[in-house]
Amino acid sequence: MSIARHDFPTAEALASGLADHIAAVLTVRLAQGGRAALAVSGGRTPTRMFEALSGKPLDWARVDITLVDERWVGEESDRSNAALVRKHLLQGPAAAATFVPLHVDAPTPEDGMAQVTASIAALPLPFAVVVLGMGDDGHTASFFPGGDRLAQALAPAAGQLLETMRAPAAGEPRITLTLPVLLAADALCLHIEGAGKQRVLEAALVAGPAEAMPIRAVLTRSVRPVEIFWCP
Numbered sequence: 001m002s003i004a005r006h007d008f009p010t011a012e013a014l015a016s017g018l019a020d021h022i023a024a025v026l027t028v029r030l031a032q033g034g035r036a037a038l039a040v041s042g043g044r045t046p047t048r049m050f051e052a053l054s055g056k057p058l059d060w061a062r063v064d065i066t067l068v069d070e071r072w073v074g075e076e077s078d079r080s081n082a083a084l085v086r087k088h089l090l091q092g093p094a095a096a097a098t099f100v101p102l103h104v105d106a107p108t109p110e111d112g113m114a115q116v117t118a119s120i121a122a123l124p125l126p127f128a129v130v131v132l133g134m135g136d137d138g139h140t141a142s143f144f145p146g147g148d149r150l151a152q153a154l155a156p157a158a159g160q161l162l163e164t165m166r167a168p169a170a171g172e173p174r175i176t177l178t179l180p181v182l183l184a185a186d187a188l189c190l191h192i193e194g195a196g197k198q199r200v201l202e203a204a205l206v207a208g209p210a211e212a213m214p215i216r217a218v219l220t221r222s223v224r225p226v227e228i229f230w231c232p
């Protein structure tokens, strides 16, 4: 298991430090020519970081942004991760980026899967940067303990980009990028705040099955160091 710790004294410093890191990796990829893709998480944690990143002087017109996972709700819902990205990241200079949502107008994630898969397959994969979050239950992306498709999301068929997910703690049905797609990124960051999540992370680093604490699958299977960005 290989990790690199980046600890910050405050949430503001963490947001700024992670935004700097993401911008630096995107800059390296863009310098190679062509486009660069960034996959971000939803939930409550990323808001400040999104706002810090949105002002970076990148060639955003060559950046594609998507989510690592999405709740199967429309963007009018306050549960929509896409709505969070539009409100806090696709602003200022970053408004020139192309956003590729994981939700489409279909009743279920299974119904929308082919359309979303085509959108993600068209991105310049592998991702330059993937930014994961983590819940207090050890879920990351939509890899939930007890998820009905957790085993498939962690070990999908070759080339499978996305998986659906339903789980007791997930609320709505979900759609998520699969583990190999996340692990293939040039830079894989885990963005967490607070003593509670620090304890969850420590437990995941020690032992236990990935089925009980899916973040462990990321930590154990990544061939590159997982860059952990944390503040108290």
Ligand SMILES: O=C1O[C@H](COP(=O)(O)O)[C@@H](O)[C@H](O)[C@H]1O
Pocket: 040, 041, 042, 043, 044, 045, 046, 068, 069, 070, 071, 081, 132, 133, 134, 135, 136, 140, 141, 142
């Ligand atoms: O449901 C989700 O939760 C996780 C963690 O969110 P947070 O509110 O604890 O920061 C998030 O990483 C994921 O993208 C989201 O769909």
